Amino acid sequence: MAVIQAKYDAAETLIAARSQPEGAAWAVEARKGAQARLREMGAPHRRDEYWKYTNPASLIAADTPRADNFETSETRPFEMLDRLRLVFIDGVFDPKQSDPLALEGVEIEPLSTALNADIHWASSVYGVLEANGQKPVARPLAALNTAQAVQGFAIRVTGKAARVISLIYLRSSETADAMVHNVIKLEEGADLTLTENGPVAARANMVLEVEVARRAAFHHIRAQGRDHQRQAATHMFARLNTESSFKSFTLTVNGKLTRNEAVIEFTGDDAHATVAGACGGDGDFLHDDTVFITHDAVNCESRQVFKKVLRNGATGVFQGKILVQPGAQKTDGYQLSKALLLDDDSNFLAKPELEIYADDVACSHGSTCGEIDENSLFYLTSRGIPFACAQDMLTLAFLNEAIEEIEDPVIAGDIRDRLAAWMERRTG
Amino acid sequence: MLSIKNLQVSLEEEDKQILKGVDLEIGAGEVHAIMGPNGSGKSTMSYVLSGKNGYVVTGGSATLNGVDLLDMEPDARATAGLFLAFQYPVEIPGVGNMTFLRTAVNAQRKARGEAELTAGEFLKEVRAKAKTLKIDAEMLKRPVNVGFSGGEKKRNEILQMAMLSPKMCILDETDSGLDVDAMKLVAEGVNALRSEGRSFLVITHYQRLLDHIKPDVVHIMSNGQIIKSGGPELALEVENNGYADILAEVA
Numbered sequence: 001m002a003v004i005q006a007k008y009d010a011a012e013t014l015i016a017a018r019s020q021p022e023g024a025a026w027a028v029e030a031r032k033g034a035q036a037r038l039r040e041m042g043a044p045h046r047r048d049e050y051w052k053y054t055n056p057a058s059l060i061a062a063d064t065p066r067a068d069n070f071e072t073s074e075t076r077p078f079e080m081l082d083r084l085r086l087v088f089i090d091g092v093f094d095p096k097q098s099d100p101l102a103l104e105g106v107e108i109e110p111l112s113t114a115l116n117a118d119i120h121w122a123s124s125v126y127g128v129l130e131a132n133g134q135k136p137v138a139r140p141l142a143a144l145n146t147a148q149a150v151q152g153f154a155i156r157v158t159g160k161a162a163r164v165i166s167l168i169y170l171r172s173s174e175t176a177d178a179m180v181h182n183v184i185k186l187e188e189g190a191d192l193t194l195t196e197n198g199p200v201a202a203r204a205n206m207v208l209e210v211e212v213a214r215r216a217a218f219h220h221i222r223a224q225g226r227d228h229q230r231q232a233a234t235h236m237f238a239r240l241n242t243e244s245s246f247k248s249f250t251l252t253v254n255g256k257l258t259r260n261e262a263v264i265e266f267t268g269d270d271a272h273a274t275v276a277g278a279c280g281g282d283g284d285f286l287h288d289d290t291v292f293i294t295h296d297a298v299n300c301e302s303r304q305v306f307k308k309v310l311r312n313g314a315t316g317v318f319q320g321k322i323l324v325q326p327g328a329q330k331t332d333g334y335q336l337s338k339a340l341l342l343d344d345d346s347n348f349l350a351k352p353e354l355e356i357y358a359d360d361v362a363c364s365h366g367s368t369c370g371e372i373d374e375n376s377l378f379y380l381t382s383r384g385i386p387f388a389c390a391q392d393m394l395t396l397a398f399l400n401e402a403i404e405e406i407e408d409p410v411i412a413g414d415i416r417d418r419l420a421a422w423m424e425r426r427t428g
Numbered sequence: 429m430l431s432i433k434n435l436q437v438s439l440e441e442e443d444k445q446i447l448k449g450v451d452l453e454i455g456a457g458e459v460h461a462i463m464g465p466n467g468s469g470k471s472t473m474s475y476v477l478s479g480k481n482g483y484v485v486t487g488g489s490a491t492l493n494g495v496d497l498l499d500m501e502p503d504a505r506a507t508a509g510l511f512l513a514f515q516y517p518v519e520i521p522g523v524g525n526m527t528f529l530r531t532a533v534n535a536q537r538k539a540r541g542e543a544e545l546t547a548g549e550f551l552k553e554v555r556a557k558a559k560t561l562k563i564d565a566e567m568l569k570r571p572v573n574v575g576f577s578g579g580e581k582k583r584n585e586i587l588q589m590a591m592l593s594p595k596m597c598i599l600d601e602t603d604s605g606l607d608v609d610a611m612k613l614v615a616e617g618v619n620a621l622r623s624e625g626r627s628f629l630v631i632t633h634y635q636r637l638l639d640h641i642k643p644d645v646v647h648i649m650s651n652g653q654i655i656k657s658g659g660p661e662l663a664l665e666v667e668n669n670g671y672a673d674i675l676a677e678v679a
Binding site: 374375376378379380381382383384385386387389390393394396397398400401 | 478479480481501502503505506507512514517518520521522523527528531532533535536539571572588592
């Protein structure tokens with residue numbers, strides 16, 4: 001009883017911490033609805049089933065835990081792409097550092113503008129996908145985000161986007177608490193690649209809602225910032241229509257606490273979704289991938305491919321679920337989650353789940369954790385490759401299975417190089 | 429070249445002695461063969477010399493040109509000039525064969541204080557050597573040994589040997605799992621590498637390989653010791669009569 005009361009009290013504290021933004025009538029309604037959802041479900045608590053591996057206390061603490069800014073001379077990810085750059089500082093859009101909001105095949109509005117206008121498509125997505133994604137598993141931080149976020153973009157894609165859109169999240173303050181909500185609609189046949197990179201803020205609450213219409217394709221590549229003490233709770237909600245495609249990959253190295261949730265629903269037949277991630281953790285590091293994929297249409301394919309390398313007491317968490325609704329025949333669900341533990345101090349906690357109510361489906365899951373293969377290591381070192389280098393080669397080879405989910409070879413190469421550099425910095 | 433004196437080795441995990449005092453001297457440019465019944469310690473010796481975990485040296489020594497091998501990590505042994513062609517080459521998904529070869533070649537060059545090969549130089553050399561071993565570009569591109577046939581794996585071992593130019597090569601049952609043509613191809617690859625400054629230790633069960641790779645000396649190993657040494661005719665004797673006579677003779 002005490003736990004439940006604490007959840008409600010914490011929800012009230014979160015609601016009171018920020019004023020509810022003004023906006024168009026529909027937006028005010030959407031926010032009120034989100035606030036009501038949060039009140040009803042309460043704030044996340046470590047006693048909740050879906051938070052038992054990851055303590056949410058620091059994600060909802062009144063004072064933002066401080067995080068040093070990470071200095072590096074290296075180029076940022078995705079700089080080689082032909083792209084439209086949208087830069088945020090501490091989670092606040094900075095037009096001066098950004099490109100003009102104009103791109104062929106795309107309409108881009110700052111979220112605050114979109115929520116002040118009567119934009120029909122935005123009202124059918126903003127907070128709607130998030131609300132759908134609250135059952136059967138509560139995602140209170142996403143509801144909080146819908147209720148309060150004023151930063152982010154509303155992006156409508158009507159054709160093939162002429163360039164990649166890059167959301168670049170830089171930091172300046174050591175204590176900023178960011179809340180960003182991006183909402184994207186891909187109309188029939190549209191195609192967009194969205195990249196996100198950077199730490200966002202000392203603490204960040206991120207929501208991305210993506211509606212993918214018939215035959216549209218959404219590609220998403222994310223590189224979460226390397227700042228060691230940063231914390232982030234991210235939610236990605238996607239609704240996939242007939243023959244649409246959704247592919248998302250996330251690279252995470254460093255960060256004290258990262259909880260990445262992906263909630264995907266197939267509502268049209270013959271669609272495809274991939275959610276993949278490669279992560280490297282060293283020391284005071286917890287990375288949590290929580291995925292929920294609902295097949296509610298015929299002949300859809302979903303792939304979850306997560307690889308984690310953990311050392312010096314780092315912790316990896318995977319909670320992945322495939323739910324196949326009655327009638328969702330010919331579903332092909334694939335779920336792979338593997339961790340490579342480079343020492344005895346590191347941990348991997350995995351909870352793969354399948355819940356199937358159709359009889360003509362193929363669902364597989366594999367979740368393992370292990371160490372580097374001794375025989376492979378001996379083979380490489382017996383050829384003169386030093387131990388540390390051989391270990392890095394095998395580690396990269398292990399992560400490669402997730403990186404291969406990235407379609408664009410240039411981006412995949414960039415991700416590979418970054419992981420190699422991350423390992424090299426550790427082993428010298 | 430390789431000097432092994434009274435080498436005694438036990439398993440790390442159980443109290444079991446495998447090598448019970450092996451003595452072996454291989455001079456520069458020589459080819460020695462070791463034959464012997466299953467479980468006599470032949471493969472263990474190759475692993476111990478190249479530094480595999482799981483064994484404890486309880487006595488004796490092994491040096492390569494005067495340098496103590498047993499005190500070094502596996503990569504340092506390789507850099508010092510030792511090469512083991514594996515009986516069962518390891519499959520490594522996710523690591524490209526070319527990347528592996530180039531990393532190995534350059535790691536050794538770097539450790540010896542030599543300039544690393546550029547991508548172009550390396551490619552030229554590997555292509556030429558692969559061609560003589562009938563290894564095509566596709567095989568070079570694939571992950572290390574993944575999906576290779578038995579013959580391809582063994583040829584890949586010889587390619588590594590050719591690229592790394594070791595001084596002392598140990599071939600651990602390189603003929604196992606090979607058909608007659610593949611064995612010939614592998615043997616030709618080995619013969620092409622024979623030189624005054626390079627020695628070979630060929631571990632095999634069958635005399636046939638020694639028709640192709642002609643040894644200077646043949647040793648018979650049994651129960652963790654070398655019990656008899658002789659010329660190539662010793663291998664023929666084993667082929668014709670088995671080990672029973674030799675074992676009886678020594679006992």
